[in-house]
Each structure stands twice: as C-alpha cells, then as structure tokens.
Amino acid sequence: MLKKFRKNLLQLILIIFFLYFFVLVFLYFYQRNLLYLPNENNYSGDKISVDIQKVKIPTSDNIELLGWYHEKNLKDHKTLVYFHGNAGSLENRIHKLNHFKNMNINFLIIAWRGFSGNNGKPTEEGLYIDGKSAIDWLIKKGVDEKNLILYGESLGTGVATHLAQNKNYAGVILETPFTSMIDTAKKFYPYIPVSLLLKDKFENYKKIKNINSPILVMHGEVDQIVPFFMGKKIYELANKPKYSYFTKYDNHMMEYDENLVLALKSFLKSLN
Numbered sequence: 001m002l003k004k005f006r007k008n009l010l011q012l013i014l015i016i017f018f019l020y021f022f023v024l025v026f027l028y029f030y031q032r033n034l035l036y037l038p039n040e041n042n043y044s045g046d047k048i049s050v051d052i053q054k055v056k057i058p059t060s061d062n063i064e065l066l067g068w069y070h071e072k073n074l075k076d077h078k079t080l081v082y083f084h085g086n087a088g089s090l091e092n093r094i095h096k097l098n099h100f101k102n103m104n105i106n107f108l109i110i111a112w113r114g115f116s117g118n119n120g121k122p123t124e125e126g127l128y129i130d131g132k133s134a135i136d137w138l139i140k141k142g143v144d145e146k147n148l149i150l151y152g153e154s155l156g157t158g159v160a161t162h163l164a165q166n167k168n169y170a171g172v173i174l175e176t177p178f179t180s181m182i183d184t185a186k187k188f189y190p191y192i193p194v195s196l197l198l199k200d201k202f203e204n205y206k207k208i209k210n211i212n213s214p215i216l217v218m219h220g221e222v223d224q225i226v227p228f229f230m231g232k233k234i235y236e237l238a239n240k241p242k243y244s245y246f247t248k249y250d251n252h253m254m255e256y257d258e259n260l261v262l263a264l265k266s267f268l269k270s271l272n
Contacts, residue, residue: 027189028197035155035181035200036122037087038115042253046094050101057110059133063120066090067110067134068097074106074142078170078271080149081134082109083127083156089116093153099261103268105149110134124158124200131159146170149271152177154226154252157234158202165210171271172211173264175218176252177234178226179205187227208234214241216267218260220250243267 027034050070057065068090080100084093090111100107112130113120120126139145149171152160157177164172178184181202185194208215215238219231228246235244245263247254254260 040087042092048094049098057137065110066116069108071106077104078147079106079143082151083159085154127159131163161204161207169213171214173216176226179230208237216243218245220247223252225252
C-alpha cells in the first residue's frame with residue numbers, strides 16, 4: 001500500500017514538474033506577445049482637435065514609424081516627444097493630445113515598431129532605436145536638444161528614462177512609471193522566475209539616477225497595472241529638480257482632468 005502511494009505521489013510530482021516546465025517554456029517564447037499589445041483598442045472615439053501632420057520617421061535599422069507632428073514655433077516653444085505605452089494605437093492618445101493644443105509646445109508622438117501598422121516587432125532594444133530615431137528626426141528639423149521634453153507613458157517611461165540619461169534635455173515627464181519590468185512581471189507571475197526568463201527588462205530604477213533634467217512624475221494610488229509604490233520610488237530616486245503629481249483615485253490610465261493639465265502646465269512653465 002505504501003509502495004503504491006509513493007509511486008502515485010512520484011507520478012503526480014513528475015506531472016506537476018512537466019506542466020510547470022511547459023509553462024516556463026511557453027512564457028519564455030511567448031512573453032513579448034504578452035508584453036506588447038498593439039491590437040488592444042481603448043479608443044473612445046475622441047476626435048483630434050489639434051492640427052497634426054502625419055509623418056514617417058526612419059529608424060537606423062530601416063523601419064518607418066508613423067508619427068503625428070504638431071508645430072507651433074520651434075524657436076519660441078519647447079518640443080515634446082511622446083512615447084506611448086505597451087497597448088493600442090496613436091488614436092488611443094487623442095484625448096491627451098487635445099490638451100496640448102492650449103499649451104505652448106510643439107509635439108511629436110510616434111507609434112512603436114509593430115504598432116499602428118508599422119513594420120517590425122517590438123523589443124526593448126528596438127524601442128530604444130525608435131525613440132532615438134524620433135529625437136534625431138526632430139533635431140534634423142532644427143529642434144535644439146536643450147528645448148526637447150521627453151514624455152513617457154507607462155512602458156514609454158522605460159524609453160524616456162533610457163534616452164534621457166546624461167543628456168541636457170529641457171525636461172522629462174514620466175506618467176505611471178515602473179521600477180523595472182522584472183518588478184512589474186513579478187506582480188502578475190509571482191511563482192515564475194521572471195528575473196531569469198524576461199528578455200526585456202527596462203531597468204528604470206538604475207537609469208533614473210543618470211538623469212539631470214527636471215523631472216515630473218505622475219501616478220495614481222489605485223493603479224492596478226503598475227503599483228503606485230513604483231512611481232513613488234522612481235520619484236525618490238530622481239535627481240533634483242523634481243516634481244510629482246500623485247492622486248488618490250487614478251488607475252493606470254490617468255484622468256486627464258483639469259488638475260493633471262494644470263500640473264503639466266506648471267511643469268512646462270518652470271522649464272522656461
């Protein structure tokens with residue numbers, strides 16, 4: 001009887017082991033499909049109310065990126081380059097872009113490779129190339145590096161943080177930033193060795209210390225995707241001058257209400 005029990009127990013352990021191993025293999029090869037979600041659509045039907053020009057941004061590895069560009073005056077106003085999150089198209093950000101209409105800024109928002117009809121497949125290194133290509137495109141148009149503001153939303157904070165290191169940009173805006181993708185993945189996969197499996201790590205907590213530009217960190221306390229403590233930690237690690245806009249009720253998609261818009265305007269004004 002005892003021998004049969006041990007045999008059944010061993011079989012059960014082996015089944016669990018192989019199932020766990022299969023899950024690990026699946027997550028390793030499929031992880032980027034879980035991280036990058038270009039087809040997720042949260043577009044609410046907002047109409048763009050600011051004049052934009054649809055442009056193509058060439059990358060150093062021969063991919064063309066769709067961008068929306070708005071120019072008021074390159075000499076008199078700062079230029080903001082917007083790096084969006086891990087899901088959806090440019091249309092998903094229209095409600096934010098419409099608020100830029102009443103701010104004294106030029107702006108460029110790009111869609112990542114693999115998003116909004118762009119060729120290529122998104123990876124950490126690929127997104128860094130995309131972001132750098134957007135900056136290079138603006139500089140070629142005559143934008144001074146000292147007049148550039150990098151705006152990162154969620155996953156885009158990883159790109160903004162990476163590219164802002166050891167630069168003299170006018171400012172950096174981080175909306176719902178995370179400490180690292182490993183920390184974020186542990187929240188969703190607590191029983192998976194994500195530090196060993198994860199390919200795209202986006203280690204913001206290491207890079208934020210290398211940014212000397214003024215920083216605005218925005219985060220909501222009830223964020224269900226990126227925990228609030230991560231945004232607070234990024235703020236604590238950031239060099240001065242630094243500013244925060246923390247709210248009690250915002251989830252991951254922060255409400256672009258008059259308070260947030262006022263915080264943005266105040267930060268932009270401080271850069272002049």
